Amino acid sequence: MTRVFPDGNYESWTQCRSLLPHVKIVLASRNDTDGDDRLNAATLSSNCGLFLDLQGAYEEAGSMHGWALKAREKVLGxxxxxxLISVIHLGNVLDSQGRYEEAEAMHRRALEGFEKVLGQEHPYTLSSVGNLGNVLDSQGKYEEAELLHRRALEGVEEVFGREHRNTLTSVSNLGNVLSRQGKYEEAESMHRRALEGSEKMLGREHPDTLTSVSSLGKVLSQQGRYEEAEAIHRRALEGLEEVLGQEHPHTLNSVGHLGLVLDNQGKYEEAEAMHRRDLEGSEKVLGREHPNTLTSANNLGLVLFKQGKYEEEEAMHRRALEVREKVLGREHPDTLTSVSNLGLVLDRHRKHEEAEAMQRRALEARERVLGYEHPETLITVDAVLSLSYFHQNHVPL
Structure with missing residues (x-):
């Protein structure tokens, strides 16, 4: 079974699906194995975990990778x-589950181990550099993440060339962290490069290609190019629904992105429907406290605000803020987004002093975390000045 079960990549999904029930029966007795049989079971469990991870079955994938890691530690050291490969795989699943601190610890362990055993420029080391960069990005540690992604990209370009799949992944990862720092033009260039390469190497319907489509749409939207972004997001969503299904986390993420760009164009009813679908699906698939679910709640709150549905909107933003503070911390960029959004709600309810306090909290933290010139910092400056002007002049905003 270890010889015939594929490594879980997209091209082998049909075979993986047909073999998966048989694999689970075989693995049911894996605790009774030893020596070479234990290593075979670890390989099978690892490959099965990779497939399940790509399907969005994170809990089951984590169990597979956890068992493989313990088996390999026992037999190989x-x-x-x-x-260390099993360490990476488990770290990736933890990242997908929003368990960022645990994921970071795994990826730091893998990177340190690969640097010691294989050296700085080995492909496994460079992959580990990129994975650590991803989880730091998820935690809002953008500067450190950018440095790691630039190191990974430079290394894989040297080892594999500019058009290798690993290189394109590094290009996309760097584009993501540049986008989050407000470096939109450079981010767009990276995502266009990644998309062009993926279409050429993998095809238009490959999940990696569709991820690049979605990332490009997001950075176009951040630049206010909403019509172009909408077309891109509709392409991504249609492809992901076809390849991954309606309730895969990546599909739901694409639903949310489309909802945002519809919101920005004033298409509020369609945007609300998208965000409700995203939130309902994320709660079901990922849980109520997953970072992606909280992003969905936040986005729904934004479109409710624009439609004057203030009570439901305030509940969404308070929920997002409370859980983000708990899960991500008080100064994570996503938490600060919730702080600022709740400030907007309070202002609308004429609770101007409380609203100004929220916006000042968001501003001080954003200046510290994102820098003085980040677009989100500048937006918060405008909000604080507007509320301060109201207090000084006592006139309606």
């Missing part, structure tokens, strides 16, 4: 490359 903690610093063997195969053991």
């Amino acid at each position: 903690c610093e063997h490359p195969h053991t």
Whole structure:
């Protein structure tokens, strides 16, 4: 079974699906194995975990990778490359589950181990650099993440060339963290490069290509190019629904992106429907406290605000803020977005002093975390000045 079960990549999904029930029966007795049989079971469990991870079945994938890691630690030792690969796989699943601190610890362990055993420029080391960059990006540690992604990209370009799949992944990762820092032009260039390469190497309907489509749409939207962004997001969503299904986390993420660009164009009813679909699906698939679910709640709150549905909107923003503070921390960029959004709600309810306090909290933290010239910082400056002007002049806004 270890010989015949594929590595879980997109091209092998049909075979993986047909073999998966048989694999689970085989793996049911894996705790009774030892030596080479234990290593075979670890490989099978790892490949199965990769497939399940790509399907969005994160809990089951994490169980598979956790077992493979323990088996390899026992037979091969903690610093063997195969053991460290299992560390990476488990770290990636933890990242997808929003368990960022645990994921970071895994990826730092893998990177340190690969640098020691294989050296700075080995492909496994460079992959580990990129994975650590991703989880730091998820935590809002953008400067450190950017440095890691630039290191990874430079390395994989040297090792694999400019058009290799690993290189394109690094290009996309760097584009993501540049986008989050407000470096939109450079981010757009990266995402266009990644998309062009993926279409050429993998095809238009490959999940990696569709992810690049979605990332490009997001950075176009951030630049106010909404019509172009909408067309891109509709392409991404249609493809992801076809390839991954209606309730895959990546599909739901694409639903949310389309909802945002519709909102920005004043298409509020369609945007609300998208955000409700995203939120309902994310709660079901990922849970109520997953960072993606909280983003969905926040986005729904925004479109409710624009439609004058203030009570439901305030409930959404308070929920997002409360859980983001708990899960991500008080100064994570997503938490500060919730702080600022709640300030807008309070202002609309004529609670101007409380609203100004929220916006000042968001501003002080954004200046510290994102910098003085980040677009979100500048937006918050305008909000604080507007509320301050109201207090000084006592006139309606």
